[in-house]
Structure formats: structure tokens, C-alpha cells
Amino acid sequence: MKSPESLQTSNRLIWVERMARLMDNQFRFPGTQFRFGLDPLLNFIPILGDVSGFLLSCVILATMLKHGVSRKLAILMALNILVDAVIGGIPLIGQVFDFYYKANARNIRLLKEHYQEGKHQGSGWGLIIVIFLVMFAMLAGLIYLLVQLATWLKDLF
Structure with a gap:
């Protein structure tokens, strides 16, 4: 250092x-x-x-x-x-x-x-784990929203 x-x-x-x-x-x-x-x-x-x-x-x-x-x-x-x-x-x-x-x-x-x-x-491993957990949560939320949108669109037609 x-x-x-x-x-x-x-x-x-x-x-x-x-x-x-x-x-x-x-x-x-x-x-x-x-x-x-x-x-x-x-x-x-x-x-x-x-x-x-x-x-x-x-x-x-x-x-x-x-x-x-x-x-x-x-x-x-x-x-x-x-x-x-x-x-x-x-x-x-x-x-x-x-x-x-x-x-x-x-x-x-x-x-x-x-x-x-x-x-x-x-080393930053703790930070890397937090980043991946946040990214995973965001991806899961995005998938959930897409499924909800698809369901809403399907019910619309």
C-alpha cells in the first residue's frame, strides 16, 4: 500500500x-x-x-x-x-x-x-455478492412484471 x-x-x-x-x-x-x-x-x-x-x-x-x-x-x-x-x-x-x-x-x-x-x-467479495443479489431481485421483479403484463394483455383480447 x-x-x-x-x-x-x-x-x-x-x-x-x-x-x-x-x-x-x-x-x-x-x-x-x-x-x-x-x-x-x-x-x-x-x-x-x-x-x-x-x-x-x-x-x-x-x-x-x-x-x-x-x-x-x-x-x-x-x-x-x-x-x-x-x-x-x-x-x-x-x-x-x-x-x-x-x-x-x-x-x-x-x-x-x-x-x-x-x-x-x-477483495470485495461481499460487495460482489450484494450486487448479484440485487441484480437477481431486480430480474425476478422484472420477470414478475412481464408475466403480469402478459396476463393482462391476454385478458384484454
Whole structure:
């Protein structure tokens, strides 16, 4: 594990912090404290904007992985990127969501907690199990709703 120093002191990871800032917090609405980056602006370009933001987030994650983070932290970061990509891809809702969620800034915060406070250590198996249980419950709920819809449609005709 690296020493608990500021992320800024690690020359290898300054690029990661700068990219995350550019994607999530580079600009400010005049007269407010609300910050946003390129990610929500790119998402106004259908498909291409979503894909480019996702790929840049993946490159940032790959750089963090290259510099040695725990598997649990990598899973948490990947989940942030996945949530940002899935919900951000929904027309209209996704554009608004991207102004507020800021997956890259969240990942930088997680990375700092990892290095400075020793958080998010371990293999992440507990997190993986919870994710699969939630996904299974969502799938079961979706199947139930589809069966109910099919039954309703059958009774309708």
C-alpha cells in the first residue's frame, strides 16, 4: 500500500485528478457554486457523447488500477462508472443526471480515501455478492412484471 500522502504529491496520478476535474467539475454556472464538466456537455451528442464519456471514465479507472488499488475499490469505481453510463444514457433524464452524479469525482474521492485513510481495502467479495443479489431481485421483479403484463394483455383480447 502506498504511503498516506496527498494524491497531488503522486506525479503519476496527477493526470487522473486533472481528467476527473475536466470531466466533472471544470466549469461553474455564473453566479452560483454549481460546477459541471465536459461529461454532461458531451452527452448532448446522441450515442457518441455517452460512449466517449464512458470510455474516458474507463481510461481513468484503468490508470488507477495500474497504480495498485484494491479489488474492492476497483469494483466501487466501476459501479460508479456503470451507474453514470446506464442512467446517463436515458434521454432527457440522463442529461440532467449527468450534471449531478459526477462518477469521476466520486472515484477520485474513493481513491483519496483509499490512500489517505486506508478505506476500501479487501477483495470485495461481499460487495460482489450484494450486487448479484440485487441484480437477481431486480430480474425476478422484472420477470414478475412481464408475466403480469402478459396476463393482462391476454385478458384484454
